Amino acid sequence: MEFVIEWYAGCCSMVNDKALKMRKLPTGITGLDEILLGGLLPGSSCLLRGGPGTGKTTIGVQFLAKGAKSGERVLFITLEENEAQIRKTAENLGLDVSGVSFLDLSPSSVFFTEAQSYDIFSTAEVEKEPITQRIVEEVGRIRPKRVFVDPLTQFRYLSADRFQFHRQVLSFLRFLTDSGATVMLTSESSPEAPDSDVQFLVHAVVQLESERGARSLSVIKYRNSDFFPGSHAYRLSERGAVVYPRLDPKKYGRPFETKVLSTGIREIDNLLGGGIESGTVSMISGPPGVGKTTLGMQMAAAGAARGEKTVVFSFEEKPEMILARCDSVNIRARYRADALSVHSIEPVSYMAEQFALLVRNMVEKEGVKLVMLDSARGYGIAMKNENPDAHLYMLCKYLRNMGVTVLLTVELNNITGNFKVTENGISYIADNIVFLRYLEMRGEMKKAIGVLKKRRSDFEKTLREFEITSGGLKIGEPLTKLRGILRGEPQWV
Ligand SMILES: Nc1ncnc2c1ncn2[C@@H]1O[C@H](COP(=O)(O)OP(=O)(O)OP(=O)(O)O)[C@@H](O)[C@H]1O
Ligand SMILES: [Mg+2]
Numbered sequence: 046m047e048f049v050i051e052w053y054a055g056c057c058s059m060v061n062d063k064a065l066k067m068r069k070l071p072t073g074i075t076g077l078d079e080i081l082l083g084g085l086l087p088g089s090s091c092l093l094r095g096g097p098g099t100g101k102t103t104i105g106v107q108f109l110a111k112g113a114k115s116g117e118r119v120l121f122i123t124l125e126e127n128e129a130q131i132r133k134t135a136e137n138l139g140l141d142v143s144g145v146s147f148l149d150l151s152p153s154s155v156f157f158t159e160a161q162s163y164d165i166f167s168t169a170e171v172e173k174e175p176i177t178q179r180i181v182e183e184v185g186r187i188r189p190k191r192v193f194v195d196p197l198t199q200f201r202y203l204s205a206d207r208f209q210f211h212r213q214v215l216s217f218l219r220f221l222t223d224s225g226a227t228v229m230l231t232s233e234s235s236p237e238a239p240d241s242d243v244q245f246l247v248h249a250v251v252q253l254e255s256e257r258g259a260r261s262l263s264v265i266k267y268r269n270s271d272f273f274p275g276s277h278a279y280r281l282s283e284r285g286a287v288v289y290p291r292l293d294p295k296k297y298g299r300p301f302e303t304k305v306l307s308t309g310i311r312e313i314d315n316l317l318g319g320g321i322e323s324g325t326v327s328m329i330s331g332p333p334g335v336g337k338t339t340l341g342m343q344m345a346a347a348g349a350a351r352g353e354k355t356v357v358f359s360f361e362e363k364p365e366m367i368l369a370r371c372d373s374v375n376i377r378a379r380y381r382a383d384a385l386s387v388h389s390i391e392p393v394s395y396m397a398e399q400f401a402l403l404v405r406n407m408v409e410k411e412g413v414k415l416v417m418l419d420s421a422r423g424y425g426i427a428m429k430n431e432n433p434d435a436h437l438y439m440l441c442k443y444l445r446n447m448g449v450t451v452l453l454t455v456e457l458n459n460i461t462g463n464f465k466v467t468e469n470g471i472s473y474i475a476d477n478i479v480f481l482r483y484l485e486m487r488g489e490m491k492k493a494i495g496v497l498k499k500r501r502s503d504f505e506k507t508l509r510e511f512e513i514t515s516g517g518l519k520i521g522e523p524l525t526k527l528r529g530i531l532r533g534e535p536q537w538v
Pocket of ligand 2: 337338339
């Protein structure tokens with residue numbers, strides 16, 4: 046995965062060039078800069094809001110480390126964790142914070158030894174003055190270009206009431222930005238202590254959420270700037286926060302020539318009116334074990350044999366198992382190992398945005414022309430996201446815009462009986478639909494293949510017998526004399 050991040054950082058240098066023109070400050074997190082269209086506006090304030098463990102401090106440290114790396118003066122005002130703890134966190138992330146100044150306002154051990162004297166005053170009255178003074182002094186001394194305040198909501202306990210808090214935060218932010226700083230702040234919003242008031246006071250708000258291991262991030266507002274709307278994925282890695290903007294197919298496209306691609310088997314080509322067009326999405330649907338993966342591999346191997354870079358993502362089987370089956374049925378999937386690669390993806394291992402980035406890398410950097418996803422249901426299980434079908438749709442649309450041919454296998458629950466194309470209604474993704482069926486003929490189990498839909502050309506409307514043999518896929522003559530094939534109970538007429 047790390048190489049993808051490197052590549053991705055390279056991709057986004059274009060964003061950074063543009064940012065330079067707009068003079069935005071990069072946050073130090075590539076994906077976040079893409080969402081913020083370059084980063085933060087100089088002299089603005091950005092609120093990171095999210096529950097515990099959502100990575101607010103990590104993002105802040107990355108923001109400061111980025112500034113320090115480019116020789117800016119940067120200041121970390123901490124009100125919760127102490128300086129030593131933060132330095133340790135940064136060290137674990139491999140971030141250099143040697144150039145970061147700290148103003149440690151965390152409750153220190155002194156707080157506890159002097160605690161008895163606090164009894165007679167409210168926190169607000171006792172602490173506010175020295176804290177304000179220390180901030181003013183420190184900012185005056187350092188004149189930072191970037192300031193990170195973590196967490197801002199701590200000030201709430203230093204204010205007598207909401208009204209005073211509002212005024213204090215406003216003047217605090219004014220003071221910082223007037224002195225030339227770009228400010229990032231954090232808040233831990235909860236139903237007991239809502240932070241809606243702070244959201245009005247800042248220029249930008251970034252919301253961080255975490256649900257069942259899937260982390261998502263969205264920009265709620267960004268005054269004076271456009272941003273990439275919607276929910277994006279992020280992950281807290283050993284190298285800090287990594288943000289994966291959602292895949293918006295509209296943003297991608299390139300001119301490509303539409304070619305009719307042979308499946309490598311004449312009869313299947315005939316069924317398809319010649320073959321499948323490049324840059325289309327083909328669905329191979331059928332019940333368990335009927336040969337969906339095998340048929341897909343036949344088509345993938347045909348692509349590879351023409352020298353087209355082809356990648357197969359298997360969400361169900363190990364690559365070796367697929368390749369061994371190909372060997373046993375004379376599909377030459379290993380013949381062009383330089384052009385065809387098979388990858389297995391484990392269940393719940395990716396966020397859809399992260400997987401999309403992996404695919405983008407292969408398409409945009411490695412020149413992949415054909416992608417097979419085996420299967421649609423497996424994809425849904427591999428992604429941590431709530432609505433995988435929507436992400437699958439976006440991914441297919443992206444690939445189509447890029448002129449990449451997509452093969453998608455779709456499994457049906459029932460072996461025979463009423464004809465269906467998919468279980469979850471994702472057939473709207475497909476330009477072409479090929480289906481495989483079991484049928485019982487004279488007491489024998491047979492298989493049939495047919496085409497249900499073809500957007501770009503005519504196709505054969507009759508079904509043919511489909512057989513997997515050690516010599517390869519065998520397709521029979523059109524089954525014109527049979528009725529009731531789709532019900533699985535054909536009868537001769
Ligand atoms: N060496 C072989 N000779 C003949 N037929 C074979 C051979 N190897 C596998 N098959 C056939 O291939 C079928 C499995 O093919 P495949 O895995 O492509 O089906 P699938 O539709 O993708 O299955 P699933 O629903 O499990 O994903 C088996 O049911 C078997 O009939
Ligand atoms: Mg399969």
